[in-house]
Amino acid sequence: MNKVCLVSIVSLIAGILTLPAHAESLKLAVVDMQLVLQKAPQIAKINDSLTKQFKGRQDSILQLQNQLKDETNNLEKNAAVMTTEDRNKLEKKVMTDRNNERTMIASFQKDLSKQQSESLHGFSQQLEGVMKKLAAQSGYDLVIQKGSTLYAKNDLDITQQVLDALKRA
Numbered sequence: 001m002n003k004v005c006l007v008s009i010v011s012l013i014a015g016i017l018t019l020p021a022h023a024e025s026l027k028l029a030v031v032d033m034q035l036v037l038q039k040a041p042q043i044a045k046i047n048d049s050l051t052k053q054f055k056g057r058q059d060s061i062l063q064l065q066n067q068l069k070d071e072t073n074n075l076e077k078n079a080a081v082m083t084t085e086d087r088n089k090l091e092k093k094v095m096t097d098r099n100n101e102r103t104m105i106a107s108f109q110k111d112l113s114k115q116q117s118e119s120l121h122g123f124s125q126q127l128e129g130v131m132k133k134l135a136a137q138s139g140y141d142l143v144i145q146k147g148s149t150l151y152a153k154n155d156l157d158i159t160q161q162v163l164d165a166l167k168r169a
Helices: 002-023 033-039 041-078 084-138 159-168
Strands: 028-031 142-145
Touching (some): 028 084, 033 041, 041 084
Parallel strands (some): 028 142
16 A cells, blocks of 8 residues: 555656656647636627517516515505405405516526526537637647636737637637
């Protein structure tokens, strides 16, 4: 057991010592993915499409919420002077509308999330293709996210090249 650990440690140290020799031959690049996601024209198109697709449902939810707010205010203000039958009807309507609101919101969020996921999946495939093409054309061996690095020289950053390639795609 001790021999296995010793061999593992020696192999690890040997690998670490030879890393600088291999690293000199690597061509690296860094991409700021947050900036890509903020400025890519495809993301703007996805957002516009989702807004158009879900605007009607969002408006319906807001309309129901305003109606529910009015009903609740009416109940709070006038409950003391309402007949028992009118108060019970209004309470029942408020409860029904609250349930409808919850159902509409849950359905809206589920459908929006599904559509966002599908749209972003398509974009991520397109982005991967653009990145591979750019890396191959420029001879990069490794492209990493800027957010996952502690330090990178500015001349390693190819974010603008990625954005330009996405605009052409």
